[in-house]
Amino acid sequence: MTNLNRRTFVWASLLGATSLTPAGRAIALTGSLQDVGSLAMAAPKATIYTAREIVTLEPTQPSAEAVAVVGGRILWVGSLEETTAILGDQPHDVDTTFADHVIVPGFVAQHDHPVLAALTMSSEILSIEDWVLPSGTVPAVKDKQDFIDRLTAAVAAAPGSGEPVLTWGYHPAFYGSLTRAELDAISTTRPILVWGRSCHEFFLNTATLERCGLTREAYAAFSASAREQSNYEDGHYWEQGMFAILPHIATMVASPERLQAGLELxxxxxxxxxxxxxxxxxGILAKPVQDGVNAVFSSPDMPFRWSFMPDGKSMVGMYADDAQVIAETEKLASWYGGMTGMTSKQVKLFADGAIYSQLMQVRDPYLDSHTGEWMMDRDVFERAFRIYWDAGYQIHIHVNGDEGLNRVLDTLETNLRRNPRYDHRTVLVHFAVSGADQVSRIKALGAIVSGNPYYVAALADQYGKVGLGPERADEMVRLGDVSRAGIPWSLHSDMPMAPADPLFLIWCAVNRLTTSGRIAGPDQRVTVEEALRGVTIEAAYSLKLEDEIGTISPGKRANFTILDANPLSVDAMEIRNVGVWGTVMEGRILPAGGAERKASLDLPGESKAERAFMEAALHHALTVAHGPH
Incomplete structure (x- = not known):
């Protein structure tokens, strides 16, 4: 069947049995534009969108000038003349809204965290990078003194006399240590909570400790590991120590109002x-928290759909019976509705620690000889992998270090040999530190990669001096090697670990430019088309949605991103500056900065219930991003 006939058949099939008789379908297969058009009189009204250029990412037809849409699906892609001929007498309009713009397949956010983003983005952002938000740009912190000055100003401007001030983004590897005494110098009466850039540590002033009852006696009651990962005198709590203080500080970090405002932002x-x-x-394993997210994200006026993937670590921790793990996982689908849903037979597991806290497990020692952490003990990880593997699930695994990657690949190989599966698409998520020698093994085992190229831009310079050393830091997220090996790969932001900005991710992957302006690991750069595919069709492929979204092709959802310029044509250094006009989402035209949307969170108002809700929200937000310790 020729490409034209194949596309005609797909188009004709969309019209359904009420529009085409068996004889009509036979005519469609002939590929005659006139005959197909004559059959369309009973078809619903279509819209033909034209643009300066349409980038389809379909190899047989990489560009077009018109795309016909009906019922939220794509009917036809081609020239305006061809598209009009295909529709024939079918009612249709020609929409020239995008005549001066470029249409590309709708961007796919493969891996982001709405709750964690909501809490951090609604705080006082003082971070290592600029954050360009709908409310304006928050500039990066220059150095520690800049941080102190800006935090002091934020505290002075805060409403009331005792309302807590929460800031997020401080990174000790960039600015040095931070102590309780330094925060007390800013205020001894107003609680100040500094949430680290890694989201795995807090720095608290004395007013915070007093407000939440974190006395020396309470600290002494922590587990031994929590005390080891805390410094009461300095007000610094990380990893297990941070989780120990969460029940005390939860209501200062989060509230129903902050969550709603953050989700909307x-x-x-x-x-x-x-x-x-x-x-x-x-995905969230606290029903009240998911209800709060759904109040915003399930709304019919949401500009995008959002899916949630179950947290397999928590599920295997709750249920000793293997069959019950799967049964309870599948029950979670009932938590979603409207514009939210649960991924079909997909699950997330954790290998090693977070890159921002430099706790990934690495084969060669860190420069200061500290050690990484495992997110799941080996026996728990192997049990979880086996359970979901045997149930036919696609497994997505948070893995950051090359030793963590060894554990994942060993487990994958064991299960492939024990219970062979075709097209399992096990996803290696984040893919920070790896060895060139591991790439061929990834290929042989049929795994795929979802990389975060922002690690190079944001961290390579500093991590070359602190922790990893220059060679490992520059080779982070080795997508060039992965691409040359023919391994499918996609890009993700892990928002707020990187901005949820697909064009910026493309820029990072293509240029690998660090904060100092140098190119880190030039051999690991990828082409612009590869990177664009990484936030569209390859991201869809990693979620097993390549038949639904990711390219502009007949039969797929009419999901488009509307740009001011073609990222394939502009200078590579300008990709991050390409303007986004808005989107078309399943046929709905949605300009960026459109009508304000409001949603109310129907959350418990009684103080004890509210406290429990916020503890669950904060615990969830932290654990799904990097895994509990």
Whole structure:
């Protein structure tokens, strides 16, 4: 069957039995534009969108000038003349809204965290990078003194006399240590909570400790490991120590109002970046929190759909019976509705620690000889992998270090030999530190990669001096080697670990430019087309949605991102500056910065219930992003 006949058949099939008789379908297969058009009189009204250029990412037809849409699906892609001929007498309009713009497949956010983004983006952001939000740009912190000055100003401007001030983004590897005494110098009466850039540590002033009852006696009651990962005198709590203090500080970090405002901000931010579909691996396991998210994200006026992936670590921890693990996982689908849903037979597991806290497990020692952490003990990880593997699930695994990658690949190989599966698409998520020698093994085992190229831009310079050393830091996220090996790969932001900005991710992967302006690991750069595919069709492929979204092709959802310029044509250094006009989401035209959307969170008002809700929200947000310790 020729490409034209194949596309005609797909188009004709969309019209269904009420529109085409068996004889009509036979005529469609002939590929005659006139005959197909004559059959369309009973078809629903279509819209033909034209543009300066349409980038389809379909190899047989990489560009077009018109795309016909009906019922939220694509009917035809081609020239305006051909598209009009195909529709024939079918009612249709020609929409020239995008005549001066470029249409590309709708951007896919393969891996982001709405709750964590909501809490951090609604705080006082003082971070290592600029954050360009719908409310304006928050500039990066220059150095520690800049941080102290800006935090002091934020505290002085805060409402009331005792309302807590929460800031997020401080990174000790960039600015040095931070102590309780330094925060007390800013205020001894107003609680100050500094949430580290890794989201795995807090720095608290004395007013915070007093407000939440974190006395020396309470600290002494922590587990031995929590005390080891805390410094009461300095007000610094990390990893296990941080989890020990969460029940005390939860209501200061989060509230129903902050969560709602943050979710709305995150929604508008991602829409402004051209996202038409998103996913959170490690979906929420606290029903009240999910209800709060649904109040915003399930709304019919949401500008994109969002899927949630179950957290397999928590599920295997709750249920000793293997069959019950699967049964309870599948029950979670009932938690979603409207514009949210659960991924079909997909699950997230954790290998080693977070890159921002430099706790990934590495084969060669860190420069200061500290050690990484495992997110799941080996026996728990292997049990979880086996359970979901045997149930036919696609497994997405948070893995950051090359030793962590060894554990994942060993487990994958064991299960492939024990219970062979075709097209399992096990996803290696983040893919920070790896060895060139591991790439061929990834290929042989049929795994795929979802990389975060922002690690190079944001961290390579500093991590070359602190922790990893220059060679490992520059070779982070080795997508060039992965691409040359023919391994499918996609890009993700892990928002707020990187901005949920697909064009920026493309820029990072293509240029690998660090904060100092140098190119880190030039051999690991990829082409612009590869990177564009990484936030569209390859991201869809990693979620087993390649038949639904990711390219502009007949039969797929009409999800488009509308740009001011073609990222394939502009200078590579200008990709991050390409403007996003808005999106088309299943046929709905949605300009960026469109009508304000409001949703109310129906959350418990009684103080004890509210406290429990916020503890669950904060615990969830932290664990799904990087895994509990």
């Amino acid at each position: 995150s929604r508008d931010y991602m829409h402004a970046k051209g996202i038409t579909f998103g996913n959170e691996p490690g």
